[in-house]
Amino acid sequence: MKSQEVRKQFLEFFKSKNHSIVASAPMVLKDDPTLMFTNAGMVPFKEYFLGNATPKNNRLADTQKCLRVSGKHNDLEEVGKDTYHHTMFEMLGNWSFGDYFKEEAIAWAWEFLTEVVKVDKDSIYVSIFEGDESEGLKRDQEAYNIWTKHIDESRIINGNKKDNFWEMGAQGPCGPCSEIHVDIRSAEEKAAVDGKSLVNMDHPLVIEIWNLVFMQYNRLANGSLTKLPNQHVDTGMGFERLCMVLQGVQSNYDTDVFTPLMREVETITSSKCGETEETDIAVRVIADHVRAVSFSIADGQLPSNTGAGYVIRRILRRAIRYGFTFLDTKEPFIYKLVSTLVNQMGDAFPELEAQKNLITNVIREEEASFLRTLDKGLILLDNVIANTKGDTVSGDKAFELYDTYGFPIDLTALILSEKNLKLDEAGFDAALKEQKDRSRAATKVETDDWNILQEDAEEEFVGYDTLEASVKITRYRKTESKKDGELYQLVFNLTPFYPEGGGQVGDKGYLETPSGEVVYIIDTKKENNLIIHLAKNLPRSTEGTFKAVVDVKQRSRTAANHTATHLLHQGLRKILGTHVEQKGSMVHSRNLRFDFSHFSKVTIEELKEVEDFVNARIRENLTLEEQRGIPYDQAIQEGAIALFGEKYGDAVRTIRFGKSMELCGGTHVKNTGEIWHFKITSEGAVASGIRRIEAITSDAAKDYFTSETEAYNQVKATLKGNQDPVKAITSLLDENAALKKQVEALIKEKAQNLSGDLAKEFVDIDGVDFLAKKVDLDAGAIKDLAFKLGENKDNVFLLFGTEQNGKALLSCYISKELVASKNLNAGTVVRELGKHIQGGGGGQPFFATAGGKNPAGIDAAIAEVKNYLV
Structure with a gap:
């Protein structure tokens, strides 16, 4: 059965069981403070499990794209080395929110596997929770009894808390x-070893494919368990593993989910799977990782140096590194796999097809950039090796290469082994752990349980219509972190407070008690469909009615900036073309940032057109036309723009x-005239094919023009007279350029005159013409002087020191003949002498420089350099 058919059969089966089929949510999470990525099929439904929202249908089914590369669920280092771990994978799932429970979940799982897709019943084992005395939890006898209706009790296994008790x-x-496990070993292997003994033992051919979770408890902050008011079912089946079982192969990578990508890797790189283990692993890694990276970019997450973007960059760089090391690829090639992936999965996930060009260009640029990093890293590693005494390279030095320059530690270890050197792995691990501990400590948040004041209270947002409301506190809790x-x-x-989301910052304001006590709201966020107001203290009493007031000035400025992003988006599409799509935004009260797809720099003329377009819409005093709660499909049909990577509900605004016209949950001005004016302050590249515009409106624009006018008047006053400032500055620049040329000529002449004098100061040391001296020249003149003095000799060793603008510079020249005959290296010389000037540097073996912040150390460096010849 082809993978497309497997997916279709699953969804059709649960549709026949009265489940609504929902589309996969984005893999990249934007408004969940607890997770970067969707790492399990249940993540998009957290708000339903927590009781913070109600689904339209209590029975849902889907195939959810997931990513597991960080945190508790981290499979990255296993990917490619075994046959069943992946970064990006699909999770087939069916869900019940307070509807059916164990009886139906088990019966339908058995029916689908054995009757619909015809998995051999005699290859299946199931596990049930054996209980846990420390938690006061009994064996799940109910599940056991249900399973005995479908499968022989000899195939039912007791599982411990680690394997058979699931927690969010x-x-x-x-x-x-x-859990449902399938034994896909040969008949001979099954006869030799009972499959039951291999369940949950990480055997590659006795694998878990489906987990049926029965949510019936709530874990409190103190670790205790309470019964949930409603019981839920959360199931997840590994799509790739199911395909392996149904296609009769013994590796996920041998299914048609991966084989088209792997064949393309083999073709592009002229490699062949099956020849060496290293080649097999490399091809598997690349096939897996290109999926994860492509889906992430399609969902709006570009590779970057922070947060989720760093995780995506790390995945892609791991793939590049495997190609570089084991497939001998020195040019970008992974981007060429995107077409194959789109052909394969574009029907099920249309975002891949829609974002194909962007995905291709971003991956190609990232590949080229990292290959340059690898080249630079190889040079840096050579320097580390050259300065290593003994046969072991410091773990701190290896960590610096890894952390500062992005050079992979496994590549460092491989190169060192080839040079018969060792890596201080313990030192590296210690440095890495220290960094991770610092990061965890900085981000760790301790959260108490909710204090519930009103059970089943529904929260309503009224902030589109009012900035002040009478409210009651329905729940509260305390949090503590190093940061806040x-x-x-x-x-x-x-609440009238808008929670951070869709790129817009959360509202601030205050809460006032009837007695006049004020509690300041310093931020507003959304978590699992709850609007959460952050405060540094509680009111003396949490009972009664409070007046909630939003900071009007911040809200109005933020609204002006948010509306401006919509007009900017419209202007960019009109002036640059309809290929422009929003790829991210940040809306503050002070400014706005807008990322968009475009494959060349926006010219000054185009930026002026965009500015003029937006300001024309502002002057038209366009009135806000808003629709709330309309069906998503209707909004799209009416022409509203939806953003890729955003999660939209059935009803939208x-x-x-x-x-x-756009789908948007943010706050806006009632009339564009309230924006006053729009001014672009910068434009530049964020990544390949992604540009960023930063701009200001309203009071910030007024302040900008006031500041610019003051600066202009200061320039005119400084120039004096009534002449045109532009002409006056141009004249000054021309005059300065002419004077600079004269100075350069004088310095050159000074260096030439000096060369004659210095030629007389050479000292013979064991056949080497040696000179070390402090000179009053700039870096360029010193280089010219050094090469002038050495041009007719093959035995020159020079060191010059100079002080320029309070900084020190050392320059070393060694004749190429001496480099070869006496094993001297100018780069090594300046790096070691650089300690005297509190700096460092490098260069070529025959000429190198070092800069530092301690000019007083120049004399010590000049005094020591003679030691290299004696």
Whole structure:
């Protein structure tokens, strides 16, 4: 059965069981403070499990794209080395929110596997939770009894808490689970060893394919368990593993999910799987990783140096490194696999087809950049090796290469082994652990349980219509972190505060008690569909009615900037072309940032056109036309622009200003005239094919023009007279350039005159013409002087020191003949002498320089350099 058919059969089966089929949510999470990526099929439904929202249908099914490369669920280092771990994978799932429970979940899982896709019943084993005395949890006898209706009890296995009790996190819904395992070994292997003994033993051919989780408890902050008011079913089946079982192969990578990509890797790199283990692993790694990176970019997450972007960059660089080391690829090639991936999965995930060009260009640029990093890293590693005494390279030095320059540690270890050197792995691991500990300490948040004041209270956002409301606190809790200290999170029955989301910052304001006590709201966020208000303290009493007031000035400025991003998007599409798509935004009260797809620098003329377009819409005083709660499909049919990578519900909100119409949950001005003016402050590249514009509006624009006018007046006053400032500055620049040329000529003449005098100062040391001296010349003149003095000799060793603008510079010249005959290296000389000037440097063996911040150390360096010849 082809993989496309497997996916289709699963969804059709659960549709026949009255499940609504929902599209995969984005793999990259944007508004969840607890996760970077969707790492399990249940993540998009957390708000339903927590009771913070109600689904339209209590039965859902889907195939969810997931990524596991960081945190608790981290499979990255296993990927490619075994046959069943992946970074990006699909999770087939069916869900019940307070509807059916164990009886139906088990019966349908058995029916689908044995009757629909015809998995051999005699190859299946199932596990149930055996209980845990320390938790006061009994054996899941209910699940056991249900399973005995379908499978022989000899194939039912007791599982411990680690394998058969599933938890969302340190807190939250959890419960026992029942895993389904399939033994795909040969008949001979099955006869030799009972498959039951291999379940959960990491055997590559006795694998878990489906986990049925029965959520019936809630884990509190103190570790105790309470019963959930409603019982839920959360199941997840590994799509790639199921395909392996149904296609009769013994590796996920031998299924048609991966074989087209792997064949393309072999073709492009002229390699062949099956010849060496290194080649097999490299091809598997590349096939897996290009999927993860492509889906992430399609969801709006570009490779970068921070957060989720860093994880994606790390995955891609791992693939590049495997190609570089084991497939001998020195040019970008992974981007060529995108077409194959789109052909294979574009029907099931249309975002791949829509973002194909962007994915291709971003990966190609990242490859080229990292290959340059590898070249630079190889040079740096050579320097580390040259300065290593003994046969072991310092773990700190290896970590510096890894952390500062992005040079992979496994490549460092490989190169060292080829040179018969060792790596201080313990030192590297210690440096890495120290960095991770610092990072965890900085981001760790300790969260208390919610104090519930009103059970089943529904929260309503009223902030589109009012900035002030009478509210009640329905729940609150305390959090503590190194970054923010002690904070309180409050939830109201209704709120005018807009929570951070869609690129827009959260509102600030205050809460006032009837007695006049004020509690300041310093930020507003959204977590699992709850709007959470952050405060440094609680009111003296949390009972009663409070007046919630939003900071009007911040909200109005933010609204102006948000509306401006919509008009900017419209202007870019009109002036640059309809290929322009929003790829990210940040809307503050002080400024706005807008990322968009475009494959060349935006010219000054184009930026002026865009500015003029937006300001024309502002002057038209366009009125906000808003629709709330309309069906998603209707909004798209009416022309609203939806953003790739955003999660939209069945009902959406549309924002229209003239011909600009987008799906948006943010706050906006009632009339574009409120924006006052739009001014672009910068434009530049973020990544290949992605540009960024930063701009200001409203009061910030007024302040900008006031500041610019003051600066202009200061320039005119400094120039004096009534002449045109532009002409006056141009004249000064021309005059300065002419004077600079004269100075350069004088310095050159000085160096030439000096060369004659210095030629008389050479000292013979064991047949070498040696000179070390402090000179009053710039770097360029010193280089010219050194080469002038050495041009007619093959035995010159020079060191010059100079002080320029409070900084020190050492320059070393060694005749190439001496480099070869006496094993001297100018780069080594300046690096070691650089300690005297509190700096460092390098260069070629015959000429190198070092800069430092301690000019007083020049004399010590000049005094010591003679030691290289005696």
